[in-house]
Amino acid sequence: MVSSAQAREKYDQLVDRYEEIFFYVGDTGRRLIEFAAPPPGSRVLDVGAGRGAVTRAALALGCSVTAIDASPKMIERLVEDHPEVTGVAMDAAHLDFTAGSFDLATAGFVVQILDEPAVVLAEVHRVLAPGGTVALSLETQSVGRLGWFQELTLEFFAPATSEPVSPPPADTEASPGPMTHDRLDALLAETGFLDIERAPVEMPVPIADPPALWDWLMPRGLAEIQETLPADRRAEFRTRFLQGAQTMHDDGGITLDFAATLHRARRP
Template identity: 35%
Template sequence: MSGTETVPQVFHRLAGDYDEFLPFFTEFGREFLRVLRPGAGARFLDLGCGRGALTGFALDAGCRVTAVDAAPGMVDRVAARYPGVDARVMDAHALDLPDGSFEHVAASFVFSLLDAPDVAAAEVARVLVPGGVFALTTPAEPLDEDGPTDLAGELFGELAEHLGEGPQMGAPLDAEALLVAGGFTDVRGEHIEVRIPVPDPETFWRWLSSHGSAAYLERLPAVRRAEFHDRLVADLATKDEIILYRAATVWSGRTPVQQ
C-alpha cells in the first residue's frame, strides 16, 4: 500500500476478495433491508455499493436499483452479478444523478469513510423525493455482553501507535447529528447484529485483511502485523467455536415534504 493511495483506490484493489471469506457485508445488508423495508417498485440508490450487499436484497424486494461506488473494481463486480442494475462509478460528494430521483438512498458502512459527510448528505437530500428516506449504518457495540468475542478490536487499539503513513479508513461519525444538520426529519436509529460462524482462525484473519481493515494492517511494520496475526490466531484457536459477532446502528431520516 502506498502512502498516497486514496480510499477508493484501496477498495478497488480489494474488490476481488471483498466479502469473499466471510459474508459480513452480505449479512449486514440483509439486516439493513429488513429494517428499511422498501416497497416494490421503489427507486433505490445503493450509495457506496461495494460488491452489492444491499443491491441484491433491494432487488429481492422488487426495487429499481441504481448502485454507485467510487471504486471501479466494485462497480464492475456489481454490474457483472446484477446485469439489470444501473451500476456506475461515482463520487458520493458529487452525485451525477437528477434531483428527486429516488424514494430510498442507503449507505452501508460508507459515510465514516468520506472526506466531507455533510456534503454527501446534502447530495443525498437533493436526489431524494420529498418524504424520501435516507438510511446509513455505523458500527455499534453488541448488546450481548456475554456473546462471542475476539481480540481484533483490542489489537487495533493497542498497535495503533505503530502505524505508518497511509489512508485513514474511517473516522468517528455522529450519524444522528449529520441527519439533523442535513435537514432530515423523523430521525431514528435501530440496532442490528450479525453472528457469522468462522471455520478456522486463518479464515478470520483473511476476512480481516479483505476490507477496510486491510489499510490499517498494511500500515503496520511487518513485525507488528505478524504480531497482530499471531496473537489473534492464537486467541481464536482456544475457542470451541469461532463466531464473528458484530453490531451496527441503522440511522434513518426523511427529506421534508413540501407544503
C-alpha cells in the first residue's frame, strides 16, 4: 500500500504515459460502467480518476461526473480533455462532499494501492445517496507463466539473506498483503454495503518475441530497476531475461495473462 503523497508523486510523473503503460484501464473502465449500469443523468463520483477511463464511459451514458485524484496533474489534464467534468485534486480518505451527494461512486484499479482502503470505502458510503451504487475494479495479481521472470528479478534485486523466506500466509481478514477479491468483498460488507456482486475480466496480451517482451516491460518499471545494477550485472540480467523469454516463447508463445474483477454493491 502507498500513502497519498507517494501516489501523488508517482502519478504526476506518469500523466503523459499513464494509459499507454497501463494499457488495460481504458477497456476495463468501459466494462466497469457497463457493470454499474447507471441511468442517464446519474451523479457519478469517479475516485482516482487518472486520465479518465471510467469518466469517459460515464459521460458517454449521459452521466454528470465529478472526478477526483491525488495527482493534481492528472486532474488538470482530465479537465482539459473533458471541460464538462468537475475535477478536483483530493485525498480519497477525506472526501470534501456532503452526505448523499452521488448516485454512483466508481474507483478503477484504486483500492489495491490505498494505504487505508476501509477508510476510503467508508467515505464513499457516506457520500452516496441511499440506494446508490459503488463499482470498483481490482487487478488480479498472478505470476502465471512469468514465474521465471519473478525468480530472475528476485535473484538479481532481492537483498541477500541467510534465512529462507517463508511463503506468505493464505489471505484472511487478519493477514496483511495484496488486496484480493474476497477481501474486497468482505470490506464492502463490513462498511455496510449490500447486494455485493462481482464479475471476472480477462485481458490477455500476446507478445511477438523475447525482444518485444523486453521493450514492452521497459517503460513499465524494468528500465528503472535495471539501472540500479552495475553495467556487467545489467548485461547479464538482460541476457538471462532473453533466455527465459525464449524458453517461454518456445513453450506455447509469450502471452501476458492480465485479469481483473469488477465489484458492485448497494448502499442501503
